[in-house]
Amino acid sequence: MTVETIDTLVVGGGQAGVAMSEHLSNQGVPHLVLERHRIAEAWRTRRWDSLVANGPAWHDRFPGLEFDGLDPDAFADKERVAAYFEAYAEKIQAPIRTGVEVRSVERNVGRPGFTIETSEGVIEANRVVAATGPFQTPVIPPIAPEDASLTQLHSAEYRNPGQLPEGAVLVVGAGSSGVQIAEELRRSGRQVYLSVGPHDRPPRAYRGRDFCWWLGVLGEWDAEMMKPGTEHVTIAVSGAGGGKTIDFRELAHQGMTLVGRTRAFADGKVTFESDLADNLAAGDANYLAMLDAADDYARRNGLELPEEPEARRIPADPACVREPLLELDLAEAGISTIVWATGFTVDYRWLRVDAFDDNGKPQHQRGVSREPGVYFVGLPWLSRRGSSFIWGVWHDAKHIADHIATQRKYLAYHAEAQDAGRTAPRRAATVE
Numbered sequence: 001m002t003v004e005t006i007d008t009l010v011v012g013g014g015q016a017g018v019a020m021s022e023h024l025s026n027q028g029v030p031h032l033v034l035e036r037h038r039i040a041e042a043w044r045t046r047r048w049d050s051l052v053a054n055g056p057a058w059h060d061r062f063p064g065l066e067f068d069g070l071d072p073d074a075f076a077d078k079e080r081v082a083a084y085f086e087a088y089a090e091k092i093q094a095p096i097r098t099g100v101e102v103r104s105v106e107r108n109v110g111r112p113g114f115t116i117e118t119s120e121g122v123i124e125a126n127r128v129v130a131a132t133g134p135f136q137t138p139v140i141p142p143i144a145p146e147d148a149s150l151t152q153l154h155s156a157e158y159r160n161p162g163q164l165p166e167g168a169v170l171v172v173g174a175g176s177s178g179v180q181i182a183e184e185l186r187r188s189g190r191q192v193y194l195s196v197g198p199h200d201r202p203p204r205a206y207r208g209r210d211f212c213w214w215l216g217v218l219g220e221w222d223a224e225m226m227k228p229g230t231e232h233v234t235i236a237v238s239g240a241g242g243g244k245t246i247d248f249r250e251l252a253h254q255g256m257t258l259v260g261r262t263r264a265f266a267d268g269k270v271t272f273e274s275d276l277a278d279n280l281a282a283g284d285a286n287y288l289a290m291l292d293a294a295d296d297y298a299r300r301n302g303l304e305l306p307e308e309p310e311a312r313r314i315p316a317d318p319a320c321v322r323e324p325l326l327e328l329d330l331a332e333a334g335i336s337t338i339v340w341a342t343g344f345t346v347d348y349r350w351l352r353v354d355a356f357d358d359n360g361k362p363q364h365q366r367g368v369s370r371e372p373g374v375y376f377v378g379l380p381w382l383s384r385r386g387s388s389f390i391w392g393v394w395h396d397a398k399h400i401a402d403h404i405a406t407q408r409k410y411l412a413y414h415a416e417a418q419d420a421g422r423t424a425p426r427r428a429a430t431v432e
Contacts, residue, residue: 004123006032008404009116011102011350012131013039016378018085019062019394020131021094023401029408033094033131034118036101040085042135043078049160050184051078052239053390054176059212060390062088073210075239106352107371114353114373126373127404130351130362133378134388135344144340145265150330155181155341161188167336168192170270172262174199175234178341179246186256191334195272196248196279197261200286201236204245206294207305211237212389214294221386234343236283245287245311248280252318259325269329276324277317284314346379367400375400 010020013035024031038044053060058072060081065088067076076084089096101119105128108115116123138154145152151165155177161184168191171182182194202211215221236246252258260276291311298305328335348360355371357363363370366383377397379387386392 002121004121006030006123006125007408008032008127008129009034009114009123009125010129010131011105012133012378013089013096013098014042014131014133014378015040015085015390016131016133016393016397017096017129018089018092018094019397020129020377020401021089021096022062022064022092022394023398024404025092025094027401027405029401029404031095032123032125033096034100034102035096035098036119038082038086038098039089039096040082042133043082043085046135046156047078048155048158048181048184050240051180052076053078053081054237054239055212055389056210056239056243059210062391062394064088065091075243102350104350104352107373112373127375127407128351128373129375129377129400130348131377132346132348134346134380136347137345138340139343139345140340141342143262143264144338145270147265147268147330150335151337153337153339155339156344158339161185161190164190164337168334169337169339170262170330170335171195171339171341173197173234173341173343174236174248175341175343176237178234178339179236179248179251180238180240181339181341182256183240183251185339186251186254191255191257193257193259193328193333193335194248194251195259195262196276198233198279199236199283200230200233201246201248201283202290203287203311204237204239204243206291206311207298207308209294209305210243211290214290214297215385218293218297221384221389221392223385224383226381247315248283249315249318249321252320253315257325258318258320259328268331269327271327272325274324274326277321280321288312367396368403375404 008024008029008031010017010031010033013033017033017035021031021033052075056073057067057070057076061067067080067084070076102116104117105114113124113126114128116125138156140154158181169185170193171178172195174194174196182192186192204211206214238244238246248258258276260273263271263273348356353371353374355362355369355374362376364376367376369375377400378393381387382396387396
């Protein structure tokens with residue numbers, strides 16, 4: 001059997017894989033990118049029809065290419081984002097091989113590198129970069145009811161309101177995905193119940209600048225770790241409809257029913273935690289804190305940006321907040337569908353190396369794995385808060401490529417020393 005060899009193998013041809021390829025090429029590292037579907041496939045087939053990027057076009061891109069024909073302050077739709085990465089891969093002549101699935105990666109015994117089993121044969125590589133991203137396996141919590149009369153789907157499977165059977169919808173999860181799907185369903189005429197947990201809700205824009213800009217100048221993108229207690233806090237922000245600040249109370253005033261975190265299902269009923277008001281209040285505090293920080297920055301730096309006092313107006317609590325539902329009979333409420341906007345988990349079963357903790361979470365420092373020769377790119381908080389954004393992936397990939405280039409120099413020195421017969425360490429000169 002013919003075995004293909006390559007210095008560095010990148011697994012995944014999305015934004016992380018494309019960024020990785022650019023920086024490896026700049027460092028002169030021979031490499032190959034394998035993608036089991038098409039380039040940036042997740043943007044095309046694992047997102048709902050109306051999805052747009054959560055950051056404006058001037059921000060959510062790589063430095064080497066702008067979105068063609070798109071206003072810098074607009075939000076690119078998912079098809080345009082996928083096409084962008086295809087164009088970028090072509091621009092940098094990335095060696096991407098599509099339609100190839102990586103089935104296993106194992107470290108070689110007694111010799112360097114790894115053996116990779118793929119759907120098209122065996123590859124051996126000195127290094128492997130896992131660039132498959134964070135959105136690998138949809139998570140539906142174990143509380144999901146076993147009820148054949150209900151349609152249940154994850155946000156990764158949702159496409160549009162017409163996909164769902166007639167009836168009301170319970171959306172569980174109020175991060176960016178959940179709130180956008182819930183609002184789309186409400187606009188289509190559905191009765192929607194939105195289960196709201198702990199969240200941050202930054203202003204979409206404030207004083208004429210997008211929140212991405214504010215996070216940049218305030219240094220928030222460079223935060224190296226989450227603040228204690230925020231591990232399960234989602235972010236409610238949207239570029240839909242040209243971009244706007246998410247306001248849960250306003251959604252309720254428009255006809256949506258807000259409920260607390262979903263607790264359990266039993267006997268055709270769903271129960272909710274009594275935390276709705278607290279979750280909204282914490283989201284408000286996060287929102288107002290960002291306005292305060294922005295105002296302070298503008299004042300200290302003499303920025304002539306228009307003041308926006310109306311941004312601090314918080315709508316009155318709607319009835320569903322004043323008297324929250326703690327239990328709901330699904331049949332009586334006419335609920336026919338549950339959309340689980342409950343996130344994703346990673347799946348690295350194919351990567352059979354000592355690079356994970358007991359829960360399967362990658363162990364790394366800025367993407368450099370504890371397993372020599374294995375790297376991760378594209379994960380949230382890989383190096384900082386900005387790692388989950390397109391431009392953050394690009395910068396993380398540069399750091400990893402630099403590390404790979406340095407390791408290659410060490411090995412090149414070893415090979416040269418071996419050829420020259422230099423095996424003994426040099427002794428330091430003695431001064432007498």
